[in-house]
Amino acid sequence: MPIQLTSQAYCKMLLHAAKYPHCAVNGLLVAEKTKEKKKDSHSEPVLCVDCVPLFHGTLALAPMLEVALTLIDTWCKENNYIIAGYYQANERTKDSRPNQVAEKVAARISENFSDAAIVMVDNSRLTMSCFEPIVVIYDHHENKWKSRDVTSDCFEDWSEAQKITSALLEGRSYENLIDFDNHLDDLRNDWTNPVINKSVLDLC
């Protein structure tokens, strides 16, 4: 089951990358939990409705990552979500391949969700206008992570995603994006980003 991104998930990922242009950033993708397993569920894509920005800077340290995964897992259960994927934007512009951290986190996510995907942001193509999707999606096949061609089918509604992301980037909304690091700095910072979610909804 390939994953699909909503506008909210896609734009928050890019806002996170834009907020910290000089750092690597990462986060989790969440999907709604479906109760029944349909017989033909193999062909239906999993819709990632939202993302939770995690860290910026040093991504490779374990304790806070564990806290974040456990906490967000609990939050997911309350909201009938499931962690379905992991995103990362590397520090260097020209490097958009998943590294050890990405593979480790994705492996952990796969324990609870077999079709977990890694979404890497291609920094070199990040622009304000977002004419084309700039993510590379990796699926796990035969013990390796293989990239998949990204088309507008990977989005619930690409033109909406493009419009909203571009508008929020121009409006510098990324200044208000909260990631888990910001939350640990001040607990009042809300990593669910209700303000940005509302902006997205308003633009839909």
Add this chain to the structure above:
Amino acid sequence: MASVSEMYDVGWEEMRDKLRKWREENCRNSEQIVDVGEELISEHASKLGDDIWIIYEQVMIAALDCSRDDLALTCLQELEKQFSDSHRVKRLSGMRLEALERYDEANKDYDAILQDDPTNTAARKRKISILKAQGKSAEAIRELNEYLEMTHPQLYQSTYCFPCHFHSYGKAAFCLEELMMTNPHNHLYCEQYAEVKYTQGGLENLELSRKYFAQALRLNNRNMRALFGLYMSASHIAASPKVSAKVKKDNMKYAAWAATQINRAYKLAGRGTKENKCSMKAVEEMLESMQITMS
């Protein structure tokens, strides 16, 4: 587009003071620095006195971050006119070349500085940054080792993040140990050291990490990372089959204490805001569920 002074109703002195604050705190809020700095330079240059030179430097570096080569060049040219033979300005010229990805030319600038002054740490750091930007991680680590062998305490400061990036946790731990020795009251170094130890894994490292998380908390009882870290490390130690009953009991006590403090911190933060209740509830449940797996 409205000027900064119009949008925020500030005068030039406030803008100048803001820039100073950002300099002192080493903030990398480049877009804001460019907005404020550009206006200050173009409209109030004559009022700034000698401050203008350090402002040119600050704005130039921020401009590089924002791909504003036009602004960066203007600032650089002013600095070059005023300080023609300065190493500090030469380094800025090198940084601009780095931003334009003209690494060979940048290296020439830095090599020239180092020939004149082999102890110039700024130039050495830039050369390592170039290797990092080019993805030459093995060479970068080699240069870093040589750099650290010069045993200048300030060097460790900016370099411990770097080994983490390449998963050389041992090196990162070493840098942090040096930093903790020279800055024993800095809770951040303690806490980051604890994180590196935890990541290295194994019972001994976990116990060390728990000790350093506790130490960080003693230095600053509001460090949430240290609090969570204490909880996680103590919980893992208590759950380990290799520890004695006494160690298990002690660590369960530490974890329980940390859990109470975490809950308290969330309650305090959640006062008055409806949205934070979801975080608080999630934390409570997370702590409860971990205690179940422990016992």
